[in-house]
Amino acid sequence: MKSRDITWKDYLFPPLHSEGPGFVALFAFTSFILWLIWSPLGTIGLGLTVWCFYFFRDPDRVTPTRDGLVISPADGVVQSITDVNGPSELDLGKKKFTRVSVFMSVFDCHVNRLPLSGVVTNEVYVPGLFLNATLDKASIDNERQCLHVKTDGGKELAVVQIAGLVARRIRCDVQKNQHLETGERIGMIRFGSRVDVYLPRGTHPLVSVGQKAIAGETVIADVKSRETAREGEVR
Numbered sequence: 533m534k535s536r537d538i539t540w541k542d543y544l545f546p547p548l549h550s551e552g553p554g555f556v557a558l559f560a561f562t563s564f565i566l567w568l569i570w571s572p573l574g575t576i577g578l579g580l581t582v583w584c585f586y587f588f589r590d591p592d593r594v595t596p597t598r599d600g601l602v603i604s605p606a607d608g609v610v611q612s613i614t615d616v617n618g619p620s621e622l623d624l625g626k627k628k629f630t631r632v633s634v635f636m637s638v639f640d641c642h643v644n645r646l647p648l649s650g651v652v653t654n655e656v657y658v659p660g661l662f663l664n665a666t667l668d669k670a671s672i673d674n675e676r677q678c679l680h681v682k683t684d685g686g687k688e689l690a691v692v693q694i695a696g697l698v699a700r701r702i703r704c705d706v707q708k709n710q711h712l713e714t715g716e717r718i719g720m721i722r723f724g725s726r727v728d729v730y731l732p733r734g735t736h737p738l739v740s741v742g743q744k745a746i747a748g749e750t751v752i753a754d755v756k757s758r759e760t761a762r763e764g765e766v767r
Contacts, residue, residue: 542591549643549720551703552588559584583639587723590643593748595715599684600756602647602735603715604745605691606727608636610752611666613737613761618690618730619671621656622680629690629730632737632752634745635666636727642720644693645748647729648755649714650683652706665696665726677704679718687755690730693721715748731755740764 548556559581567574595603611633618624636642660675675695683689693702704719706712721727731737731753739745739752740762 546586546589546591548585549588549590551720551722552585552590555588556581556585587638587642589641590717591641593645593715593746595645595748596751597714600648600754601714601751602689602729602731602753602755603645604634604739604747604750604752605644605647605718605729606634606636606745607640607642607747608634608726608745610739610741610743610745611635611726612668613739613741616730618688619656619678619692621658621678622654622690624680624688624690627688628733630733630735630737630753631671632729632731632739633671634727634729636721636725638723641747642722642725643747644691644718644720644727645715646681646706646712646718647691647714647752648681648683648687648689649712650681650687650689651711652679652708653682654678654680655704655706655708657702657704660695662695662697665694670694670696670726671728675702677702677719679704679706683755685755687732689732690728691718692728692730693719694726694728695721696725736761738762742766 563577566577616631656678661673677693679691681689
């Protein structure tokens with residue numbers, strides 16, 4: 533996609549994900565009924581309608597395209613970085629990965645994107661609980677959608693969409709054997725959740741815990757780099 537100038541309309545009226553219009557209409561209709569009952573309730577409903585609109589926003593992103601760059605799959609805060617085994621549901625055996633977890637609040641854009649171009653070799657939906665997505669055990673106990681990706685460079689990568697305390701639906705828009713480019717949309721979660729990226733062993737994250745990440749834009753790692761892991765501090 534060619535770049536273009538960004539105007540004020542892009543900020544105030546971003547494109548909506550396909551799941552958004554129905555929810556926005558429902559919120560708007562409920563707000564109208566509340567307004568008829570008592571105007572202060574209608575005002576609150578209007579505020580919630582605006583929030584609903586922006587929750588389902590699906591803006592275009594400018595994705596870095598250099599080979600090997602791993603891009604954040606979600607908007608949100610880098611919650612944790614840890615060395616773990618790969619998701620058992622993907623039959624990865626005892627292979628070790630570095631897991632980068634990005635937590636999305638209800639105010640973040642919830643459209644998820646592929647971190648690195650490749651072929652989806654396996655996809656598994658796992659029913660589960662709806663614990664707070666900030667808890668480490670959410671990666672094991674919560675409802676989730678797991679993707680195994682064989683990257684164009686021959687690396688193995690996993691992406692897991694995890695439902696949270698408020699989230700009640702994971703939408704995955706990719707299929708097994710489908711090839712996707714870095715930054716392409718893979719689905720969304722509503723309302724508030726987490727996405728885990730399992731980096732190939734030996735790949736050092738280029739983000740720090742507490743850092744804000746932007747889906748499709750923030751570089752979280754470089755599989756071709758020997759740069760050491762980065763550290764961050766609050767300033």
